[in-house]
Amino acid sequence: METNNFDFWQFLAGIGLFLWGMHQLETAVKEMAGKSFRHLLQKFTNTPIKGISVGALITAILQSSSLVTLMVLAFLGAGVISLKNSIGVILGANLGTTATAWIVATLGFKLSVASFSMPFLGFGSLFYLFFSSRPMLRNIGMFSVGFGLLFLGLDFMKTAIEEVADQIDLSTFQAYGLWVYLLLGVVITALIQSSSAMIVIVLSAMSADIITLTEGVTLILGAKIGTTITVSLGALGGNADKKRLALAHFSFNMVTGLFVFSFVEHLIAFTTRIFDITDPLMELVLLNSIVSLTGILLFFPFLSAFEKWLNSRFTKDEPQGFSVYTKKVSVEVPEAAIAAMEKDIYLTYQKTINFIANIWKAGDISKSNLSIWRKILLQPKDLNQSYQELKSLEDELTAYHLQLLGQHMQPQEAQKLTSLMLTLRTLIYAAKDIKDVMHNIREMEEDEGKLVMYFYKEIKSYSFDFITELNKHIEKIDESNGLPRWLAHNEGVYNHWIAELYQKNQEEELDYPISTLTNVMKQVISSMDNLSSAVIHWKYQKKEVIDTD
Incomplete structure (x- = not known):
């Protein structure tokens, strides 16, 4: 057998x-x-x-x-x-x-x-x-x-x-x-x-x-x-x-x-x-x-x-780095990767406005009647370190973006990714604009002149009001028909400040460099412009820009 x-x-x-x-x-x-x-x-x-x-x-x-x-x-x-x-x-x-x-x-x-x-x-x-x-x-x-x-x-x-x-x-x-x-x-x-x-x-x-x-x-x-x-x-x-x-x-x-x-x-x-x-x-x-x-x-x-x-x-x-979502997501699934990118972009937005707010708020502590030791304990974190964290976050997201470009994406996904990267860059520009005059803002806080303090409060108030309105707009953006016209008002505000500055300087001569004051105004307005540009890139890729006021 x-x-x-x-x-x-x-x-x-x-x-x-x-x-x-x-x-x-x-x-x-x-x-x-x-x-x-x-x-x-x-x-x-x-x-x-x-x-x-x-x-x-x-x-x-x-x-x-x-x-x-x-x-x-x-x-x-x-x-x-x-x-x-x-x-x-x-x-x-x-x-x-x-x-x-x-x-x-x-x-x-x-x-x-x-x-x-x-x-x-x-x-x-x-x-x-x-x-x-x-x-x-x-x-x-x-x-x-x-x-x-x-x-x-x-x-x-x-x-x-x-x-x-x-x-x-x-x-x-x-x-x-x-x-x-x-x-x-x-x-x-x-x-x-x-x-x-x-x-x-x-x-x-x-x-x-x-x-x-x-x-x-x-x-x-x-x-x-x-x-x-x-x-x-x-x-x-x-x-x-x-x-x-x-x-x-x-x-x-x-x-x-x-x-x-x-x-x-x-x-x-x-x-x-x-x-x-x-x-x-x-x-x-x-x-x-x-x-x-x-x-x-x-x-x-x-x-x-x-x-x-x-x-x-x-x-x-848990993955290391300043990003929260992208470091956990493989670029092999583009939909998830882009969703993670958008969440980390929103994190970058929050960090940027917090950085700007902390620059303005830092002076409030030094003007208070607290004891020297409490002033030291209550000082905010190193603002230069905060800015470097923002830059590190930008580097992480940029590297992730480059990896994602190697994946096969639909045209609308590629468009969304481009918009997110433009948002990221303009957010960092917004932080840099105000960081560059951070030392001038400190000088204005310490200045005893009434006119300098008047413009300090004007610029600070406008910055906070603008950011507050921007936050409100982002929260209700799905109900909005388009981009509100007030986002484009920054140039008019700047021209108004300059005119007011030179008018008041004729009435009461400033004991403070006008060029420094105008530079602070210009940089703050540029920062607000970049914040609004970031929102436009982020939220309005396919929307028409119309007045909703």
């Missing part, structure tokens, strides 16, 4: 083709509808329930929980979605990955797999090669190639296992109990870095009658734990958010896997009786989905407490 040897290379080629097919499918769907999925993830994850639903849907279509995790990390870092809702997406993604098993079990073991894959490989390759200049047709070709490779790889694995099925004796493993299958599932999945490929291996082994349903389900439980090892290793060098999500993913799969393992045989008996499924392969994929649903039911009531616990972890791994 001829003995068949296990063709290891055919089996390995099967795994490779399957994984490559998955990668091609992921890339094609990402290119065709990636923006739509990112928009869906961004807009419809404001509650954990929605997060679970959207996570399951996107993962089922993209067939890639790693890609969904990347999106979640990006939007989490940008502050678009909370950690609690991000966990919900991860829970849903675990359920979405079970769609692969349903497809493979339904088609891969019911048809002639190799023959089934050939049309997809043939037409897909031709589309990809001959329509390379037409992105949609090229991506359809890539999708077809990926689909064909997935099933061709399945055929290779199935054939390699079936040829030696009669020669494999697992009685030795069975003697040790189900624990050995759980560990095998963990180890093999960690090595091949794909729970989907592990499920195909298990389905092939069950189809060849090498393992029973109970052993197959146990291997799947091990695979769910093993797949977290890849994510955990990838998070080792990441920031705090990445480590928290990796820990959430690990906790979910570990707790769920061990919990279901404790009564796996009872669960199999129960589902077999309730659903009356005679095909063990379909029973396996059903149980695979039930395990993920069980995990969701286990964790969902405790998401708030789980979020609080995760937030207390990895606090030392």
Whole structure:
């Protein structure tokens, strides 16, 4: 009797083709509808329930929980979605990955797999090669190639296992109990870095009658734990958010896997009786989905407490720098990166107006009747240091902008990014304008002349009033029909001050350099002009400038 040897290379080629097919499918769907999925993830994850639903849907279509995790990390870092809702997406993604098993079990073991894959490989390759200049047709070709490779790889694995099925004796493993299958599932999945490929291996082994349903389900439980090892290793060098999500993913799969393992045989008996499924392969994929649903039911009531616990972890791994959002977001997801940029631009705006306000307020302490020691303790922080922090923030955001330029963006995204960078530069100009006359403002504060003090109070009052109105306008900007005309009044105010200065100087000669006073006026007006220009670049890229007063 001829003995068949296990063709290891055919089996390995099967795994490779399957994984490559998955990668091609992921890339094609990402290119065709990636923006739509990112928009869906961004807009419809404001509650954990929605997060679970959207996570399951996107993962089922993209067939890639790693890609969904990347999106979640990006939007989490940008502050678009909370950690609690991000966990919900991860829970849903675990359920979405079970769609692969349903497809493979339904088609891969019911048809002639190799023959089934050939049309997809043939037409897909031709589309990809001959329509390379037409992105949609090229991506359809890539999708077809990926689909064909997935099933061709399945055929290779199935054939390699079936040829030696009669020669494999697992009685030795069975003697040790189900624990050995759980560990095998963990180890093999960690090595091949794909729970989907592990499920195909298990389905092939069950189809060849090498393992029973109970052993197959146990291997799947091990695979769910093993797949977290890849994510955990990838998070080792990441920031705090990445480590928290990796820990959430690990906790979910570990707790769920061990919990279901404790009564796996009872669960199999129960589902077999309730659903009356005679095909063990379909029973396996059903149980695979039930395990993920069980995990969701286990964790969902405790998401708030789980979020609080995760937030207390990895606090030392928070990214360094003056930015708050961009340092947490990968530029690989442009929508999230631009959202993070806009939030950090708003942070820059707040820091700029605080810097300007602190320059004017600093003199109030020195004019008070406080004791010398209390004056020292109440002095504001070093204003030069505040300005250097603003410059450092500008450098961080500029470097991030350069990285983002290397990504594929839609025209409106590129326009938005350009507007944000113009906003950033004009904000820094606004801070520099007033920093350059900071020492003159201090001299005016100390001057005893009534006329100097009059203009000091006029300029200071105008600065605060302008910033106050600007803040009010930003808060209600969505209700506004356009740019209010008062933002362009700075030149008129400057001319009024100059005229008033020379008139009053004729009445009462100043014992203070007029050129210094006019320079302070010019720089303060320039600072206010730059603040208003920043708002125009930021908020009015596509709006008409009309009077709303």
